[in-house]
Amino acid sequence: MHADDRAYKPLNWMSPPCWLVEESADEAHALWVVTNKTGEQLRITIDEIEHDSSHELGVDPGLIKDGVEAHLQELLAEHVETLGPGYTLVRREYPTAIGPVDLLCRDADGGTVAVEIKRRGEIDGVEQLTRYLELLNRDPLLAPVSGVFAAQQIKPQAKTLATDRGIRCLVLDYDALRGTESNEFRLF
Structure with a gap:
């Protein structure tokens, strides 16, 4: 009240x-x-009581979130060339003993690339990808495995740590992956 x-x-x-x-x-x-x-x-x-009315709104569809990690993963898998020219998808949710790697890809030279996808890239995501890379590089069929840390936003500390560990950072544009036009104001 x-x-x-x-x-x-x-x-x-x-x-x-x-x-x-x-x-x-x-x-x-x-x-x-x-x-x-x-x-x-x-x-x-x-x-x-000044006014009393009721309206039937139908069945509650529940909360539907757009732009969660699962959507980013699905879109990046569909548009794997966003990672670079010549990239191909090996598998989504590639299983490891410590959890699934979001995307396992091959680069243009045939090298294995592990991709960790986040909405907001922070240090814990870089640490997670580092653990995956250490494990995947033990497999002689995959090694050497490089890493890409992909997110809609990447904090400066996370970018510094990733760069220090040889992990490439990639900022994702969700609207561009979806193929929709951004509603932000532009000069050109």
Whole structure:
């Protein structure tokens, strides 16, 4: 509940979980009782109803997120040439003993490349790719394996660490991978 003149600061609130029961105070007033798990109550008396309506909105589709890592991985696998000319996809979710590598590819020279994909590239993603590279380079059929750390945004510390470890960084443009035009203002 907020004051009319100070809407930013609540006057009262109920911590979840809580539930609402509508009771009738009398014929002219309605009473809502909000109760929390400890039995505390917030009692709201409604003196006048200005408008009351309901609308059928249909089935709730739930939250549908766009641009998550799985989408980036799928799009980059479809457009593997984004990694460089001559790149080919070996497999998505390449299994290792410590977890799957997002993409395993071959570069134009036939070399093996492990690609780790993140929405936001941070140090922990570089560490994860480093562990994959150490493991994959033990396999004589794959070695030598190089790494690409691909993300929509890469923090400077992560880029420095990746570069220091010989891992190439690639900033991904989600809209370009999807083939849609960005809605950002442009000069040209």
